[in-house]
Amino acid sequence: MNWTVILSISKTHLLSRLKQSSIAALGVTFGIGTFIILVSFMTGLNQLLDNLILDRTPHVHIYNEIEPSAQQPVELLEEFSEAFNIIRSVKPKQNQEKIHNALPLLSHLKKDTRVRGVTPQVKAQVFYLAGSIKLNGVVQGVDIMEEARLFNIDDYIVQGEPQDLARNDNAILLGAGIAKKMSLEVGDKLQVATAGGDLFPLKIVGLYQSGLAEIDNVQSYTNLKTAQRILGEGNSYITDIHVKLLDMRKALEMAEEIEDQFNLSAVDINRANAQFETGTTIRNIITYAVSITLLVVAGFGIYNILNMMIYEKMNDIAILKATGFSGRDVKMIFISQAMLIGVVGGVIGLFFGYIVSVLIDHTPFETEALPTISTFPVNFNPLYYVIGIVFAIASTFLAGYLPAQRAKKIDPVEIIRGQ
Amino acid sequence: MSIEANNKVLEARNVNKYFTIPVSFHVLKDISLCIERGEFVSIMGKSGCGKSTLLYVLSTMDTDYTGELYIAGEKMTGKSGEELAAVRNSEIGFIFQFHYLLPEFTVLQNVMLPGLKLGRKSADEVRHDALEKLRLLDIGEQADKLASRISGGQKQRVAIARALINQPDIIMADEPTGNLDSKNSENVFNILRQLSHEQHLSLLVVTHDHDFAEKTDRIIIMEDGRIVG
Numbered sequence: 212m213n214w215t216v217i218l219s220i221s222k223t224h225l226l227s228r229l230k231q232s233s234i235a236a237l238g239v240t241f242g243i244g245t246f247i248i249l250v251s252f253m254t255g256l257n258q259l260l261d262n263l264i265l266d267r268t269p270h271v272h273i274y275n276e277i278e279p280s281a282q283q284p285v286e287l288l289e290e291f292s293e294a295f296n297i298i299r300s301v302k303p304k305q306n307q308e309k310i311h312n313a314l315p316l317l318s319h320l321k322k323d324t325r326v327r328g329v330t331p332q333v334k335a336q337v338f339y340l341a342g343s344i345k346l347n348g349v350v351q352g353v354d355i356m357e358e359a360r361l362f363n364i365d366d367y368i369v370q371g372e373p374q375d376l377a378r379n380d381n382a383i384l385l386g387a388g389i390a391k392k393m394s395l396e397v398g399d400k401l402q403v404a405t406a407g408g409d410l411f412p413l414k415i416v417g418l419y420q421s422g423l424a425e426i427d428n429v430q431s432y433t434n435l436k437t438a439q440r441i442l443g444e445g446n447s448y449i450t451d452i453h454v455k456l457l458d459m460r461k462a463l464e465m466a467e468e469i470e471d472q473f474n475l476s477a478v479d480i481n482r483a484n485a486q487f488e489t490g491t492t493i494r495n496i497i498t499y500a501v502s503i504t505l506l507v508v509a510g511f512g513i514y515n516i517l518n519m520m521i522y523e524k525m526n527d528i529a530i531l532k533a534t535g536f537s538g539r540d541v542k543m544i545f546i547s548q549a550m551l552i553g554v555v556g557g558v559i560g561l562f563f564g565y566i567v568s569v570l571i572d573h574t575p576f577e578t579e580a581l582p583t584i585s586t587f588p589v590n591f592n593p594l595y596y597v598i599g600i601v602f603a604i605a606s607t608f609l610a611g612y613l614p615a616q617r618a619k620k621i622d623p624v625e626i627i628r629g630q
Numbered sequence: 631m632s633i634e635a636n637n638k639v640l641e642a643r644n645v646n647k648y649f650t651i652p653v654s655f656h657v658l659k660d661i662s663l664c665i666e667r668g669e670f671v672s673i674m675g676k677s678g679c680g681k682s683t684l685l686y687v688l689s690t691m692d693t694d695y696t697g698e699l700y701i702a703g704e705k706m707t708g709k710s711g712e713e714l715a716a717v718r719n720s721e722i723g724f725i726f727q728f729h730y731l732l733p734e735f736t737v738l739q740n741v742m743l744p745g746l747k748l749g750r751k752s753a754d755e756v757r758h759d760a761l762e763k764l765r766l767l768d769i770g771e772q773a774d775k776l777a778s779r780i781s782g783g784q785k786q787r788v789a790i791a792r793a794l795i796n797q798p799d800i801i802m803a804d805e806p807t808g809n810l811d812s813k814n815s816e817n818v819f820n821i822l823r824q825l826s827h828e829q830h831l832s833l834l835v836v837t838h839d840h841d842f843a844e845k846t847d848r849i850i851i852m853e854d855g856r857i858v859g
């Protein structure tokens with residue numbers, strides 16, 4: 212097959228119908244451009260939201276759940292093992308929130324090869340006091356430098372630095388919502404009261420804003436030791452352990468191991484954030500559905516234009532066949548026209564999509580809820596550009612195939628006779 | 631292959647053809663004919679007697695017939711569409727009653743296309759040959775015009791140039807002068823005559839023009855799908 216001739220014929224056909232060809236290509240441009248914009252923006256948003264969660268969510272969260280014993284004492288007795296035991300009004304037994312033997316557990320976890328890091332936490336229920344205002348809240352004692360390293364807490368410290376907290380055992384990183392309610396600023400003092408009534412004066416060294424009001428209105432951070440002191444406990448008192456893994460996919464297996472071995476509750480990240488997966492999936496489905504719809508529309512446009520073209524070009528087809536072009540050559544002439552439209556329209560579409568994505572990427576987007584970003588999130592993954600052009604070529608090939616097949620079957624004698 | 635066989639550029643043996651739509655109709659009845667190398671043959675007959683139909687069969691475009699067809703000693707009957715296209719490309723030149731050029735291509739491109747398709751020569755050589763043929767037909771100066779922008783007589787000559795580009799064994803023409811005035815038709819005849827003399831080209835021309843036919847080497851007369859003389 213002589214490709215130079217075939218391509219030069221299809222080029223001439225396309226150029227002599229520049230308006231129609233351009234409209235067909237424009238359809239593809241629109242479809243591919245929209246795909247690129249949608250997919251870049253949607254996946255950018257997905258990544259942002261995922262990171263928002265993944266960054267600060269432990270892959271495995273270990274704590275001591277207060278729950279009724281699964282096995283009641285009566286079931287342990289041999290004489291009742293065959294019996295049908297009914298126990299009413301089962302209550303959990305008074306249990307400490309403290310994780311038993313937390314320090315050995317911490318060092319055990321740190322040695323695990325799957326683990327990137329482990330941070331201990333102490334949760335303390337408190338009241339914030341400043342002047343005459345009294346607010347309910349939670350003080351979380353953390354190793355702030357480790358939290359910054361593993362869970363990017365520094366991204367959410369809107370005023371002050373993590374070091375300011377690490378250096379000072381009488382300091383607090385106050386939730387932004389609380390600070391606003393109590394009209395407090397960095398440098399001010401406030402008091403924290405325990406349920407028992409003890410008062411602790413603390414200095415505000417920074418403000419913490421997660422973007423989620425329920426958290427920002429109650430939660431503050433102090434050093435581990437400070438929280439332990441507020442609770443009147445020693446340095447082995449740990450209520451929660453956060454584990455970050457090297458490979459997030461190991462979270463489930465790790466959580467199950469810990470539950471079995473240590474008789475603790477361990478929640479893996481996927482269980483904790485199942486709804487986010489769903490959100491991501493739905494956004495992806497929307498992106499592909501809209502893009503495919505646009506491409507199908509563009510494909511029908513190409514199909515129509517080629518069909519019309521073939522109708523107008525009956526004579527040309529007859530002449531080409533009479534002068535020695537085979538049915539396959541003629542078919543290739545029309546398929547290559549469709550694909551030229553696809554490639555040209557597709558490449559322009561990629562370009563157009565890229566430009567608009569860049570514009571979106573530079574559009575200011577400031578929101579209280581997302582303190583870490585200042586412009587709309589856009590994902591410039593080259594893979595989507597590859598998918599886009601493959602999409603364009605595949606759909607124009609399909610659109611061109613049927614008309615081209617028809618052109619292949621045209622009987623030149625019938626056309627020549629018909630003149 | 632004997633020398634004698636080699637001299638037969640075209641041979642048809644007992645060709646029969648039927649149309650079944652709208653009614654069964656025996657359009658070609660047991661046609662046998664033979665064209666020698668360098669022969670200039672014309673076919674005459676009443677309108678509707680089957681001349682064009684015969685020409686389409688002989689030119690390999692129509693394969694729906696019984697009997698056998700040989701071109702340059704090679705059997706065409708039973709070949710695939712792909713193979714027949716190649717034969718048309720390299721061995722047959724076809725001139726239609728209407729000019730049948732590709733309107734969006736230049737005159738030169740129209741002449742070059744079958745040559746480029748054949749691919750035996752480089753594009754430059756094909757261009758050179760095409761210009762030579764156009765000059766031979768006295769329309770060299772029209773080479774770069776669009777085919778849709780020249781006169782009917784000029785188009786007919788471009789069609790002849792295109793038929794010549796691959797140096798075929800035989801040129802078939804269906805009423806090549808049918809819609810030309812007598813002067814132009816005289817002109818076309820002279821060109822064809824000259825080609826058959828100088829290049830030993832075989833020509834098979836369907837015509838209604840008695841004067842034209844009289845001047846050819848041999849006249850085949852058809853009547854009701856049969857060769858009668």
Ligand SMILES: Nc1ncnc2c1ncn2[C@@H]1O[C@H](COP(=O)(O)OP(=O)(O)OP(=O)(O)O)[C@@H](O)[C@H]1O
Nearest residue numbers: 628649651652657676677678679680681682683684
């Ligand atoms: N596709 C077809 N289906 C059925 N009958 C056909 C078809 N094409 C042609 N015919 C018939 O076949 C016969 C021969 O037609 P053909 O075109 O070969 O005649 P012709 O000799 O070339 O006539 P003219 O000199 O007018 O061109 C005619 O009677 C015509 O009606």
Ligand SMILES: [Mg+2]
Nearest residue numbers: 681682683804
């Ligand atoms: Mg006819």
